[in-house]
Amino acid sequence: GTRMGGQVFVNIKSGTNQFHGSVYEFLRNSNLDGTNFFANRSGAKKPPYRQNQFGATIGGPIKKDQTFFFFSYEGTRTRLGRSFTPTVPVTELREGNFSRIRPVFDPATTVGTPTSFTRQAFPGNTIPRSRWDPLFPKLLALYPLPTDNSRITNNFFYSPSEKNDVDTFDVKGDHNISENSRFSIRYSRRNRDRFEPGPLPLPADGGLATTTIIRGNSIAATHTHTFGPSLTNEFRLGITDLPTRFDIPYDKPLFDEFGIKGIPKTNLASSNDHGYSRFTPAGYAELGSRSFWPNTNNMRNYQFSDTMFKIMGKHNIRFGGEVRREDVFRNAARFARGQFAFNREFTANPAARAATGDGLAEFMLGLAAGGTIGNENGEYLVHTGLAGFIQDDWKISQRLTLNLGLRWDAFLAPFFPDGRVTNFDLDYSNVGATARLPMTRFNKGDCNCENDWNNFAPRLGFAYKLTNKTVLRAGAGIIYARADSVQTQWARGQNQAPDFLEFGFGTLDRINPRLTLSGGFPAVNFNVSDVPGPNAVGITVSHRFLPTQYSQQWFFDVQRELPFDTLFTIGYNGNGTRQLQMGINHALPYDIAPSPVPLAQRRLWPFYNNVTRQETMGSLSYNGLITKLEKRFSKGLTFLLSYTWSHAIDNVD
Numbered sequence: 001g002t003r004m005g006g007q008v009f010v011n012i013k014s015g016t017n018q019f020h021g022s023v024y025e026f027l028r029n030s031n032l033d034g035t036n037f038f039a040n041r042s043g044a045k046k047p048p049y050r051q052n053q054f055g056a057t058i059g060g061p062i063k064k065d066q067t068f069f070f071f072s073y074e075g076t077r078t079r080l081g082r083s084f085t086p087t088v089p090v091t092e093l094r095e096g097n098f099s100r101i102r103p104v105f106d107p108a109t110t111v112g113t114p115t116s117f118t119r120q121a122f123p124g125n126t127i128p129r130s131r132w133d134p135l136f137p138k139l140l141a142l143y144p145l146p147t148d149n150s151r152i153t154n155n156f157f158y159s160p161s162e163k164n165d166v167d168t169f170d171v172k173g174d175h176n177i178s179e180n181s182r183f184s185i186r187y188s189r190r191n192r193d194r195f196e197p198g199p200l201p202l203p204a205d206g207g208l209a210t211t212t213i214i215r216g217n218s219i220a221a222t223h224t225h226t227f228g229p230s231l232t233n234e235f236r237l238g239i240t241d242l243p244t245r246f247d248i249p250y251d252k253p254l255f256d257e258f259g260i261k262g263i264p265k266t267n268l269a270s271s272n273d274h275g276y277s278r279f280t281p282a283g284y285a286e287l288g289s290r291s292f293w294p295n296t297n298n299m300r301n302y303q304f305s306d307t308m309f310k311i312m313g314k315h316n317i318r319f320g321g322e323v324r325r326e327d328v329f330r331n332a333a334r335f336a337r338g339q340f341a342f343n344r345e346f347t348a349n350p351a352a353r354a355a356t357g358d359g360l361a362e363f364m365l366g367l368a369a370g371g372t373i374g375n376e377n378g379e380y381l382v383h384t385g386l387a388g389f390i391q392d393d394w395k396i397s398q399r400l401t402l403n404l405g406l407r408w409d410a411f412l413a414p415f416f417p418d419g420r421v422t423n424f425d426l427d428y429s430n431v432g433a434t435a436r437l438p439m440t441r442f443n444k445g446d447c448n449c450e451n452d453w454n455n456f457a458p459r460l461g462f463a464y465k466l467t468n469k470t471v472l473r474a475g476a477g478i479i480y481a482r483a484d485s486v487q488t489q490w491a492r493g494q495n496q497a498p499d500f501l502e503f504g505f506g507t508l509d510r511i512n513p514r515l516t517l518s519g520g521f522p523a524v525n526f527n528v529s530d531v532p533g534p535n536a537v538g539i540t541v542s543h544r545f546l547p548t549q550y551s552q553q554w555f556f557d558v559q560r561e562l563p564f565d566t567l568f569t570i571g572y573n574g575n576g577t578r579q580l581q582m583g584i585n586h587a588l589p590y591d592i593a594p595s596p597v598p599l600a601q602r603r604l605w606p607f608y609n610n611v612t613r614q615e616t617m618g619s620l621s622y623n624g625l626i627t628k629l630e631k632r633f634s635k636g637l638t639f640l641l642s643y644t645w646s647h648a649i650d651n652v653d
Contacts, residue, residue, distance in 0.1 A: 105348060132365070240301040332376060424540075425440070546614070552578070
């Protein structure tokens with residue numbers, strides 16, 4: 001249950017009446033590795049690689065025949081030399097000379113209208129320092145000098161070291177309460193600290209440097225009680241706490257140092273209290289901190305399950321239930337530090353755009369063709385899943401075993417303890433240029449949902465021994481599964497406008513910028529009660545009721561024992577997955593006659609960029625012929641050969 005794909009179960013050893021332990025170390029380094037192409041071309045040393053994986057285990061008795069312990073530790077230390085070849089300004093560009101790059105035109109000489117205008121080239125193809133934006137020289141100084149000034153692209157070789165440290169601890173205890181009762185408990189912790197460098201040295205960065213911090217904790221306990229020779233009960237509980245943070249490698253804000261204005265106040269101060277804006281000059285390496293980070297994801301899972309095992313004659317019966325709860329807090333900084341985009345708009349010759357204009361030239365002039373500023377995107381949601389099942393393995397005869405089962409699942413739509421999410425209602429009776437869709441803002445604790453309680457999934461299978469060397473097997477069943485993303489697919493509301501907003505400042509006419517370097521980001525208002533517009537943001541609409549996705553799976557195979565301890569299997573596998581979710585933009589009309597008017601201009605609600613709703617229209621089918629030849633290990637030989645001929649088709653991106 002819960003998922004339609006495969007599941008992996010991991011067991012941890014228990015202690016015994018004797019002390020046992022182990023110590024190990026795995027080492028790999030770059031001494032025997034060849035260098036890479038980019039280091040070789042640049043005449044640089046081979047990037048280093050070092051990996052140490054080490055650990056130890058110990059287990060034994062605390063009280064003989066009754067209480068035992070087991071402890072394990074594993075550490076990994078990896079240092080990986082990376083190779084970057086970004087494009088940085090050649091020496092003459094640092095004086096404003098673009099002669100070796102391409103012609104650049106002076107936006108101050110623009111004459112005409114947005115539909116027809118001309119510009120004059122800068123004399124000597126050089127932008128004089130008097131025209132530079134006041135903030136540009138300090139930002140330009142962040143770029144390192146080329147390692148190969150003869151090249152105008154990919155001219156800087158940089159080989160920083162990526163750091164990845166992981167520590168994992170496991171402690172397990174087992175206690176025999178009585179002959180009929182046993183209790184086991186485990187605690188695990190996982191720490192990860194990773195630094196991924198960007199393509200430029202800090203603080204230039206290149207817009208990619210990332211730190212990853214994980215502090216995972218997990219507790220699991222099992223109590224098993226035997227009531228008699230034919231009845232056993234097993235109760236399990238598990239709690240997992242997994243706080244994860246993707247961040248940038250800065251410890252203070254640098255906006256004032258570089259004169260960047262207009263940075264907004266955010267819900268969490270940590271979203272933009274370190275690092276600085278990202279600058280993207282087309283054709284050159286970026287400067288600045290990675291957008292979207294910090295990205296905090298704190299997930300806590302609670303799981304409780306109970307299973308009874310009953311033997312009744314030829315019937316081996318299992319039945320039980322399960323409760324799962326997930327608390328997920330997410331906060332992504334997105335564009336809270338802002339981003340400037342410098343393209344080839346204002347320094348290009350309108351008559352020859354492909355061969356003129358330069359991103360660094362417009363960075364130099366401080367004229368941004370676009371940019372983005374926003375607040376954080378995220379929510380705090382709680383999702384609960386319920387399940388019950390019964391399974392009967394019925395050994396009808398020595399040749400025939402029948403497997404019968406039924407499972408019920410309910411995946412409740414999440415509720416939002418803090419609110420801060422919205423939903424909209426599609427109203428096809430109100431369309432047109434001024435039409436707005438009714439909005440619902442969730443109160444604290446709301447889910448605004450109707451849940452799907454009708455997910456009963458039968459399973460049937462059999463195994464029949466046709467002869468002493470031939471076995472037939474077949475099975476079929478239905479599996480209901482929760483949506484792949486609770487936040488974006490299963491929730492009935494989204495953290496979106498007006499709570500989450502991003503404002504773009506793209507030029508509207510290729511003549512006048514809406515964002516300049518020294519002017520900073522224009523003042524924007526994030527404390528609004530309605531969606532800004534027109535044509536400023538897109539919205540997501542959710543159904544109040546969503547049916548649960550499910551998969552119908554079936555198989556049939558024949559297994560034959562051959563000479564020399566060899567088994568041959570041939571079979572057929574198939575499945576049909578239904579009610580998969582796919583996003584549909586309902587703002588676009590689908591039943592209109594052909595027209596020369598672009599489709600985007602015929603939107604039903606042009607006030608919004610798009611109006612997307614998850615629809616359960618997706619489906620997938622798979623059919624496959626499976627063959628396998630396997631030799632069990634004997635006389636020093638084993639092998640496995642397999643071949644699959646299959647066909648899969650779906651209508652989901």
